[in-house]
Amino acid sequence: EPEVTQTPSHQVTQMGQEVILRCVPISNHLYFYWYRQILGQKVEFLVSFYNNEISEKSEIFDDQFSVERPDGSNFTLKIRSTKLEDSAMYFCASRGTGDPLTEQPQHFGDGTRLSIL
């Protein structure tokens, strides 16, 4: 079964440094998402992306965050200047399109654990 893959599985970065988290969505999917989960807390929505532009973003997704689909297969999340509170699991998800009556849900990757020192 096709799956969403994320790299790296664990990223350690110094505070203030830029970090890029990478995702390869399922190949025929058109909608892409990033979520994060701080240790012990709920999974939180960050941003959705469709047709090469952001569809919706949460208040967490401030100017330090950006997303990009640089080619036909990758979807990236960049944090420009990391802060300690950015430490979390970051999940990428994707969704295809199809008959709404046979709906396609979001499929999630297993995440990148980001640790800011």
Add this chain to the structure above:
Amino acid sequence: DAKTTQPPSMDCAEGRAANLPCNHSTISGNEYVYWYRQIHSQGPQYIIHGLKNNETNEMASLIITEDRKSSTLILPHATLRDTAVYYCIVNLLMKTSYDKVIFGPGTSLSVIP
């Protein structure tokens, strides 16, 4: 978005059916009920969804009450690998761009040998 209420935790004996309840009394007519789960250290995994009819797939069954104010996810023969946090989510039909999944605290299911 409609809100859901789930018990914070449940236990189930291995091999028995696990029945996970969810209340969504403010659900509107065009909102689906979705179930996801999150096994420790993994990403959320889609299980099943439905609008008003009962649904079954290879993982689980979803029973939605006639008034649609509550539902039950049934894992027919729970195994140790089913130990996870289970999320009941009510979303508008996921055909638009604005279809973020809003996770609540879920139910932590422990399958006991």
